[in-house]
Amino acid sequence: MRFEGIYTPIITPFKDGGEIDWDMYAEVIDWQIEKGVAGIIVGGSTGEFYALSKEERIHQFKFAADRINNQVEFMAGVNDIRVDECLEISLAAVDAGAKSLLVAAPPYSLPSEEELASHVLDIANKTGLPIMLYNYPGRTGVEMGEIFLDIVADNPLIAAIKESSGDYSRLPLLSNNYSSIELAVGGEEQVLEFAAWGAKSWVCATANFFPSECVQLMDILGKQSDFEKGKRLMAAFMPLMKALEQGGKFLQCVKLGCEQQGRPSGKVRLPLLPIEDSLRKEMIGVIDKTRSSLHSILN
Numbered sequence: 001m002r003f004e005g006i007y008t009p010i011i012t013p014f015k016d017g018g019e020i021d022w023d024m025y026a027e028v029i030d031w032q033i034e035k036g037v038a039g040i041i042v043g044g045s046t047g048e049f050y051a052l053s054k055e056e057r058i059h060q061f062k063f064a065a066d067r068i069n070n071q072v073e074f075m076a077g078v079n080d081i082r083v084d085e086c087l088e089i090s091l092a093a094v095d096a097g098a099k100s101l102l103v104a105a106p107p108y109s110l111p112s113e114e115e116l117a118s119h120v121l122d123i124a125n126k127t128g129l130p131i132m133l134y135n136y137p138g139r140t141g142v143e144m145g146e147i148f149l150d151i152v153a154d155n156p157l158i159a160a161i162k163e164s165s166g167d168y169s170r171l172p173l174l175s176n177n178y179s180s181i182e183l184a185v186g187g188e189e190q191v192l193e194f195a196a197w198g199a200k201s202w203v204c205a206t207a208n209f210f211p212s213e214c215v216q217l218m219d220i221l222g223k224q225s226d227f228e229k230g231k232r233l234m235a236a237f238m239p240l241m242k243a244l245e246q247g248g249k250f251l252q253c254v255k256l257g258c259e260q261q262g263r264p265s266g267k268v269r270l271p272l273l274p275i276e277d278s279l280r281k282e283m284i285g286v287i288d289k290t291r292s293s294l295h296s297i298l299n
Helices: 022-034 054-068 083-096 113-127 146-152 170-177 188-196 211-223 227-246 250-260 277-298
Strands: 005-009 039-042 073-077 100-104 131-135 158-163 182-185 201-203
Touching: 005 073, 005 211, 022 039, 022 054, 039 054, 054 073, 054 083, 073 083, 083 113, 100 113, 113 131, 113 146, 146 170, 158 170, 170 182, 170 188, 182 188, 188 211, 188 227, 201 211, 211 227, 211 277, 227 250, 227 277, 250 277
Parallel strands: 005 039, 005 201, 039 073, 073 100, 100 131, 131 158, 158 182, 182 201
Antiparallel strands: none
16 A cells, blocks of 8 residues: 555645745744644645746755655645646656656646556656646646556556546546555545545545544545544544535635645635635534534544
């Protein structure tokens, strides 16, 4: 098993002027390590990579690698709309000390499955790092379908897939037909279903503000296979996870969750705008109720 436990795609805290707050970023990393996550993902969409310059992204890799200091796994999100920059960023991640990569399809270009497979294998061959695929057709416009999987599955560096399509029929397909590629939870509200099909790892945005609770849930489901307790925990988590996944303001709500836990968060970068007051009040109520429900089950 290459990936096991919680891999947190950490937020990027910004100051009021929009620049990265590096002191806060250090606190974000330190808290994740303290709470027992298996890995930290730098450069994911939860970290607003698309709103950062190439120089900021590369500096973020170096900063995070130094701060993590091999205490947990450092996974780098290396996606970009331009393939040459994606490769440059991938090699910068290697230079910084990343231990694995999170790779999605380049957005907007809509490559065929064969073209996408060629792109992914090129990254694997040039970096030599294990890759967690990121299947999110809602964002990229293309799916990592069976043609793609048939091409890449034999490469030992293609280690896992973060499945974020929302298509439950993909779970038995991946588990039964592509056993060399580990299944990783890619939907916040689908952890129970993924675990039933053998997922042992979870790329978990919720862990930005409930890290220890998410670590315990993945341990209960992935290691202990205690699905009865897992159901109770998922019932407690579900209103929050539905609000995150279906509310339309994912990043603003994740950063609000951090704020409500007394953690560094900062504003979001354009084109996103601050969370509206009505949604803010609603989310605070959901977060508070989730915290109370989780505490009653786990303590």
